[in-house]
Amino acid sequence: MPDPSAADLRAPAVLAALADLGLGRVDVLDEVGSTNEHLTAAVARQGRAPGPDRPWGDLSLVLAGHQSAGRGRLDRVWTTEPGTALTFSVLLRPADPRGRPLPTRHFPWLTLLMASAVVDALDGLAGTGARIKWPNDVLVDGRKVAGLLAGLVLDEQRPPAVVLGTGINVAQEHPPVATATSVRRATGRAVERASVLRAVLGAFVPLYRQLCADPSAVGPDGPLRARITGRMETLGRAVRAELPGGAAPVTGTATGLGEHGGLLVREASGAAREVTAGDVVHLRPAPDPRGTD
Numbered sequence: 133m134p135d136p137s138a139a140d141l142r143a144p145a146v147l148a149a150l151a152d153l154g155l156g157r158v159d160v161l162d163e164v165g166s167t168n169e170h171l172t173a174a175v176a177r178q179g180r181a182p183g184p185d186r187p188w189g190d191l192s193l194v195l196a197g198h199q200s201a202g203r204g205r206l207d208r209v210w211t212t213e214p215g216t217a218l219t220f221s222v223l224l225r226p227a228d229p230r231g232r233p234l235p236t237r238h239f240p241w242l243t244l245l246m247a248s249a250v251v252d253a254l255d256g257l258a259g260t261g262a263r264i265k266w267p268n269d270v271l272v273d274g275r276k277v278a279g280l281l282a283g284l285v286l287d288e289q290r291p292p293a294v295v296l297g298t299g300i301n302v303a304q305e306h307p308p309v310a311t312a313t314s315v316r317r318a319t320g321r322a323v324e325r326a327s328v329l330r331a332v333l334g335a336f337v338p339l340y341r342q343l344c345a346d347p348s349a350v351g352p353d354g355p356l357r358a359r360i361t362g363r364m365e366t367l368g369r370a371v372r373a374e375l376p377g378g379a380a381p382v383t384g385t386a387t388g389l390g391e392h393g394g395l396l397v398r399e400a401s402g403a404a405r406e407v408t409a410g411d412v413v414h415l416r417p418a419p420d421p422r423g424t425d
């Protein structure tokens with residue numbers, strides 16, 4: 133029976149490793165409804181009435197041993213058994229080294245950068261062959277091992293910030309839905325979630341700082357863009373993008389990422405569409421562009 137508390141995540145060696153990354157405030161909770169909701173509410177409370185508490189600065193973190201009411205996008209839920217998943221939210225107040233805020237149009241890249249950090253962490257620890265599914269999933273063997281959820285934090289006094297939540301299935305024997313997997317189930321490897329935490333944040337923080345310092349890194353030939361696209365399962369695939377609000381789905385071949393991280397889809401008619409939000413279904417493999425199949 134896994135330990136349902138967050139004792140493993142607040143071990144001194146783990147906290148010391150996080151401190152080395154130069155994070156902001158770090159709160160480790162045994163159990164919470166949703167780390168995203170908890171962090172968003174705490175930031176808003178402090179914005180309204182600054183008190184003696186440590187401020188929620190850039191790269192502040194809320195970690196939970198267990199989430200009892202994890203959130204997905206829209207009205208969906210993120211379900212985990214106690215002690216088996218890594219669930220955390222990080223507050224991002226992206227700004228360049230001179231303190232100029234990153235324009236919000238770049239914010240979609242933050243989720244994709246975190247997804248690429250999850251891919252690298254899981255590959256490094258367990259050789260998972262993980263891949264990014266646009267816009268917010270990480271897959272192993274075509275099944276979802278991690279999901280990300282970003283929310284905007286608006287406060288009249290400060291530039292917009294982002295609460296970026298990440299849930300990673302580490303040790304579940306029986307993932308909650310048929311489309312899910314865990315590191316353990318996919319690889320048979322018993323990886324500690326504290327190791328996953330260190331590896332994910334160790335990968336994410338330098339990428340985040342690089343984006344803040346130079347947004348052209350996600351531009352047409354930018355290294356961060358290449359890093360993300362090189363880890364994407366979605367590109368080159370036949371996809372159906374289901375759009376929010378009931379608009380007609382977009383079906384075609386995913387060809388790349390747009391200027392602000394949207395998914396470019398070439399429809400059968402040849403028309404190019406950019407999808408900025410929605411759920412993507414990976415259909416059969418894309419036809420070979422050389423026409424050999």
Ligand code: BT5
Pocket residue numbers: 165166167168169199201202203204205206208209210211212218219220221268269276277278279280281297298299300301307308309311312313
């Ligand atoms: C997501 O939404 O994938 C976002 C998940 C974000 C979770 C993190 S945990 C820390 C932070 N705090 C929160 O409250 N949330 C964030 P979406 O793309 O809407 O996918 C949701 C769907 O994934 C559900 O409808 C299920 O089908 C499926 N699902 C639920 N739990 C899952 C799990 N543990 N593993 C894989 N799939 C799951």
